Amino acid sequence: MMILLKNCRLIPELTEGYEGLVADVLIDAKKIRQIAEPGTIEAEADVQVIDIEGNTLLPGFFDLHAHLYLSSFDFQSLNERSAADTGFDVYGYARDYLKAGYTTIRDCGCSHNATVALERARKKGIVNVPRVISTGLILTPTENGNSTFKALYKVVDTPEEVRKAAREQFELGNDAIKYMVTGAYFNESGDPGAVIAMEDEVREAVKVAAMKKSYVIAHTHSAEGIKLAIRAGVYTVEHCSFIDDEAIAMLKDNDNCFMVATGAIGLDSLDEDNELISADSLDKSKKYEAMERQSVNKAYQAGLKIGFGSDIDWGAFVKHPGYEFIARTEWYDFDYKDILLQATKYSAEIAKLDDQLGTIKEGKNAELVVVEGNPDEDIYVMKKLPKYVFYNGEIIEN
């Protein structure tokens, strides 16, 4: 199957090997075959032609911090959900991600190992969903508020327990290890400012991951937690809500550790109309809002390559198309073009998939998104679902 996309508007920072701002792009189910001046590619009889009409062509998006099992903020019911129910939720949410233009998801914690099953089904061709990088159960010390997410956690309190638990997650088919290094907003009575893990424990997870040629993803809000995680050798520090100058300096020019911000969850956790957000969690969100916005903006101003994560539930994802794109301007005051780079090129590099993904280039995967309007000039066009998504031979038209 060949498809010729005519009159695509390109963003130079997201395009490689082609200088023009408008192009015709020839793709098949797997790869981008040719990028050329408009009107210069002869469409043979069996080629499907789609006029993109000057709308913007983008590479498929990444969410480096997703939770596909998180169908809602009803954490109690999530803890009780069966493996089969979780499997269907994970599939449904993944399809909605694809419709929204996401073709790669790094899942940062899932019950019943459902994302591993989803990825297996995808590879067999049973389902067409974004590729998923899985972490399975999240390693966490014994801590206040763990019961909020008890189906999601594996409790570990010594390096030996960490070693075994990390090995188990890999045995189950997971790709990386997720570790709670600080407290969290949504964990009842948990404190996002508190460090909860010991450095030797986190380092043990890093050692096990290294044997698997993989890495550790650290949940970190406080600056002390971020620094502990970096010293222990983790590969990504998530959220970084209260990052300080010292932690920014540790990340700057460090090719082995990256910050993944999660703007949408910050914005969403302030939603007073959502009765599923507890008073405890809403209080924390209000208390820390200004500090989080300033800290993350400071990391951005320092020039860090920041990954694209959202951390939101399925309901919020569907209710607010483009949520993470909007959160990054409204909450963190990032430049529109940088937001697009974070969602594509930078996250592809952080996920170590940039040889095939993240930019529009001949020979790279034909995972493409058509957005109506110019998101580099007005990020709010992302509030509308993309006009087309091309992925693995499927054309999704919204």
Ligand SMILES: [Zn+2]
């Ligand atoms: Zn998360």
